Amino acid sequence: MFQAIIDLGLSDYFTQDRLLTMARAVAVLVVGLLLARLVAGAVMKVVGRRTTQQDAMVVRRLAFSLVMGLVVMAFLNILGLDLGVLLGAAGILTVAVGFASQTSASNLISGLFLIAERPFVVGDVIRIGTVTGEVLSIDLLSIKLRTFDNLFVRVPNEEIIKTQVTNLTHFPIRRFDMKLGVAYKEDLDRVKELLMETARANPLCLIDPEPLFIVEGFGPSSLDFQFSVWAQREKWLEMRNSMHVEVKRALDEAGIEIPFPHVTLYTGSVTEPFPVKVVGGPPQGPPVGLSPGDQ
Amino acid sequence: MTNGSAVPDAWFGDYLLQPGVTAFWQIGPMRFWLTHGDQEWRFASLPGDDTLDPTLERDLTGGVPEPPEAEKGASRLGFRRTPDLVSLTPLTADRPMVVKPITPFLLPPGEELTLYISTILWLQVTVGEDRREFLQIPLFRPSDTWFGSSTRDGEMCYALQTSARLRLENLPRRPHRAISALVVRNRAAQNLAIEKVLLPLPHMSLFAAEDGQLWTEEVTLEHTDGRHEAPLDLSDGPPAQAGVTRRIGGPRQRAPRGLLTRAFSGLMGGGY
Numbered sequence: 001m002f003q004a005i006i007d008l009g010l011s012d013y014f015t016q017d018r019l020l021t022m023a024r025a026v027a028v029l030v031v032g033l034l035l036a037r038l039v040a041g042a043v044m045k046v047v048g049r050r051t052t053q054q055d056a057m058v059v060r061r062l063a064f065s066l067v068m069g070l071v072v073m074a075f076l077n078i079l080g081l082d083l084g085v086l087l088g089a090a091g092i093l094t095v096a097v098g099f100a101s102q103t104s105a106s107n108l109i110s111g112l113f114l115i116a117e118r119p120f121v122v123g124d125v126i127r128i129g130t131v132t133g134e135v136l137s138i139d140l141l142s143i144k145l146r147t148f149d150n151l152f153v154r155v156p157n158e159e160i161i162k163t164q165v166t167n168l169t170h171f172p173i174r175r176f177d178m179k180l181g182v183a184y185k186e187d188l189d190r191v192k193e194l195l196m197e198t199a200r201a202n203p204l205c206l207i208d209p210e211p212l213f214i215v216e217g218f219g220p221s222s223l224d225f226q227f228s229v230w231a232q233r234e235k236w237l238e239m240r241n242s243m244h245v246e247v248k249r250a251l252d253e254a255g256i257e258i259p260f261p262h263v264t265l266y267t268g269s270v271t272e273p274f275p276v277k278v279v280g281g282p283p284q285g286p287p288v289g290l291s292p293g294d295q
Numbered sequence: 296m297t298n299g300s301a302v303p304d305a306w307f308g309d310y311l312l313q314p315g316v317t318a319f320w321q322i323g324p325m326r327f328w329l330t331h332g333d334q335e336w337r338f339a340s341l342p343g344d345d346t347l348d349p350t351l352e353r354d355l356t357g358g359v360p361e362p363p364e365a366e367k368g369a370s371r372l373g374f375r376r377t378p379d380l381v382s383l384t385p386l387t388a389d390r391p392m393v394v395k396p397i398t399p400f401l402l403p404p405g406e407e408l409t410l411y412i413s414t415i416l417w418l419q420v421t422v423g424e425d426r427r428e429f430l431q432i433p434l435f436r437p438s439d440t441w442f443g444s445s446t447r448d449g450e451m452c453y454a455l456q457t458s459a460r461l462r463l464e465n466l467p468r469r470p471h472r473a474i475s476a477l478v479v480r481n482r483a484a485q486n487l488a489i490e491k492v493l494l495p496l497p498h499m500s501l502f503a504a505e506d507g508q509l510w511t512e513e514v515t516l517e518h519t520d521g522r523h524e525a526p527l528d529l530s531d532g533p534p535a536q537a538g539v540t541r542r543i544g545g546p547r548q549r550a551p552r553g554l555l556t557r558a559f560s561g562l563m564g565g566g567y
Contacts, residue, residue, distance in 0.1 A: 171446060171447055172441075172449075172451065173441050173446055173451075200438065201344075202438075203436045203437065203438045203439060204439060205438065205439070206438070206439050206440050206441050206454075207393075207395075207438050207439070207440040207454035208393070208440045208441050208442070208454070208491075209441060209446060230441065230446075231439070232439055232451055235439070
């Protein structure tokens with residue numbers, strides 16, 4: 001009985017005309033979706049030849065959204081919905097949704113700023129906080145990164161606007177600062193010449209700008225300095241690795257000591273022995289002394 | 296096994312190697328082996344570290360076997376039916392080269408002279424009559440350098456130190472290098488300090504002299520008052536001292552006039 005009522009109601013609603021109208025609306029939607037994709041692809045092809053990948057991506061999205069907007073309006077129109085009423089309702093809805101989606105709105109506006117400011121583009125390698133990765137896309141709400149261990153990271157645009165972003169691939173060449181220390185007995189001029197020679201022998205180290213040798217001071221265990229060398233952006237990692245290996249080898253071959261931290265226990269007097277008391281052992285005589293040379 | 300080069304004693308040219316044969320060449324510091332395998336050509340190399348090495352050796356009989364340490368620089372090109380023909384072709388560098396005189400060089404006003412500079416060559420290996428490219432490799436890997444007014448604006452180049460010899464007979468002949476004659480004219484009222492010169496090697500061609508020596512076009516550089524850069528002009532061929540030459544390779548890239556002007560701004564002096 002119940003089943004019969006439902007059947008009766010549905011068959012009353014889905015008249016042949018209605019079904020035809022709905023089929024037309026769905027067809028418009030499907031064809032429109034295909035058309036939007038085609039138009040977006042064609043626009044990307046044309047624009048992509050003249051602009052960057054990122055600009056082409058933005059233009060593609062705009063073209064897609066524009067065509068899809070028209071298609072959705074046509075879809076609703078075929079279904080018989082009054083667009084004027086719908087737009088009026090949308091105004092009220094916008095206020096309500098606006099309060100409910102402050103974060104999304106903030107991200108959206110941040111996204112627009114990001115696209116206009118262009119601190120980085122698709123394909124750049126950037127560092128945000130502790131995350132470093134290649135920019136896959138810059139969207140209205142977030143940017144997508146691929147980290148070097150192949151993780152997908154989504155960073156909200158609002159966060160990017162607020163925090164410091166480092167673009168590692170903005171300039172064509174990049175410097176590597178090697179922090180080093182040698183023993184106090186070593187001759188720094190000799191060390192400098194050795195390092196310069198090592199950089200000259202490595203084809204990935206740029207001859208210009210010249211490497212820099214900066215003495216940083218007298219450290220607790222070593223004479224500390226910084227040796228800075230430049231490389232092409234794409235070869236930076238390879239250069240950094242090879243320079244570590246070659247500098248260590250060059251210093252070893254020249255007999256120059258790279259010291260590790262030393263701790264010297266000193267009792268306050270040059271000649272007095274260091275008193276040692278053995279606890280828990282068999283009965284002992286007076287404390288045993290260590291001379292400074294034994295420390 | 297033949298050397299199809301029209302220049303006797305030159306390392307470049309066409310070679311016919313029978314299957315199973317490993318041929319050996321040493322061109323300057325670079326040693327390499329080419330093996331004609333069953334269904335492949337195999338290339339293995341051992342780059343040297345002495346850019347002044349003048350050695351030129353060749354063994355097409357398999358008398359110099361490939362050492363195990365050459366495996367690191369090896370690559371293979373596979374075929375259904377391997378052609379017997381392999382060609383070695385010299386190329387200019389794939390980036391411009393910044394040439395710095397070892398000793399700073401000054402040219403007084405009104406003077407003009409020619410400096411002879413030798414630049415490093417690249418080796419291109421092609422296989423078969425249709426010259427399918429196997430690989431390109433520098434015969435000595437020069438250091439990278441940056442040529443520009445700042446670390447933001449400029450271009451990646453190779454660096455080369457030169458003795459900037461004034462007499463051609465004083466320039467040692469090395470098989471892995473091509474000679475460029477650089478004519479410098481100082482039309483300014485002050486001494487001209489030649490600190491570094493950018494040679495646009497990708498836009499230059501290679502010419503072979505009768506003795507097998509490789510040359511590039513003559514380059515003329517004229518310095519006038521009030522300019523830190525100097526316009527650079529490429530002539531049609533090497534200087535007369537090269538003798539009879541023939542072009543053996545065109546430029547890697549065509550240079551439109553505008554590009555040349557842009558490339559040579561900030562040609563001299565400066566640094567950062």
